[in-house]
Amino acid sequence: FRINMLRGAFTKSSVRWCSGMVRPGPTFICRARYGMDEAPSKAVLQNYNAALVAAAACDGMDKREEAYVLGLGTVLGLPEADLRSNLDQEWTDEKVEATLKAFSSNLPDEAWKGFLIYDCVRACSADEDYSPEERAKVRKLASMLDMDDDHVASIERYVIYENQLLDKGVRMMRNMQEREEHDWDDGF
Numbered sequence: 001f002r003i004n005m006l007r008g009a010f011t012k013s014s015v016r017w018c019s020g021m022v023r024p025g026p027t028f029i030c031r032a033r034y035g036m037d038e039a040p041s042k043a044v045l046q047n048y049n050a051a052l053v054a055a056a057a058c059d060g061m062d063k064r065e066e067a068y069v070l071g072l073g074t075v076l077g078l079p080e081a082d083l084r085s086n087l088d089q090e091w092t093d094e095k096v097e098a099t100l101k102a103f104s105s106n107l108p109d110e111a112w113k114g115f116l117i118y119d120c121v122r123a124c125s126a127d128e129d130y131s132p133e134e135r136a137k138v139r140k141l142a143s144m145l146d147m148d149d150d151h152v153a154s155i156e157r158y159v160i161y162e163n164q165l166l167d168k169g170v171r172m173m174r175n176m177q178e179r180e181e182h183d184w185d186d187g188f
Contacts (some may be wrong), residue, residue, distance in 0.1 A: 025075040026039040026076055026077045028075070029072075029075045029076060036111075039077070040106070040108050041106060042078070043102070043106065044103055044106050044107060045076050046082055047100070049076070049078055049082070049083060049086055050086045050089075050099045051099055051103060051120065052069045052119055053089075053091065055134060055141060056068070056123040056126070058133050061087070062126070063127075064127045065124065065126045068123045068126040069083070069086075069123050070083050070087075100141065104145060113145045114155065117141065117145070118159065120137075120141060121159045124137075138152065138156075
């Protein structure tokens with residue numbers, strides 16, 4: 001399934017946003033990562049990025065967290081000036097709530113709320129430390145999006161599993177002579 005989804009990212013069925021112009025970064029990431037054929041509007045994505053910054057910066061932003069937030073925003077087609085502006089702001093609860101309200105008001109699909117929480121967990125754990133402060137902030141964001149704690153816990157467990165799988169894959173690719181014995185048919 002995953003291979004077919006990735007293959008689909010390079011077909012003529014491209015993601016369009018705003019003016020209808022095909023955008024390669026959003027096309028790839030929306031199809032390959034989110035399974036969506038259409039990116040949200042630029043305004044929704046700017047609020048998405050702002051929420052990521054608010055989550056990751058709650059305990060001070062590590063360079064790896066900043067790289068995640070900037071990298072994802074860049075691939076989604078957001079201007080670097082907008083991304084940097086989000087990094088320079090102080091994210092009060094009131095400001096975060098207004099940002100999430102604006103984010104939620106124009107979503108092409110409600111699944112983007114779950115993707116936002118997923119990316120918040122990824123951004124917060126980019127420094128390999130998903131701190132209690134970050135976890136509390138992510139849960140607060142999820143609550144503002146009317147998501148329950150069980151759903152957030154499932155997303156957190158998925159990110160942990162995904163990180164372990166990525167680490168294992170990187171080790172395998174780096175050293176083909178010392179492959180780990182593993183049956184790669186463990187649920188895929």
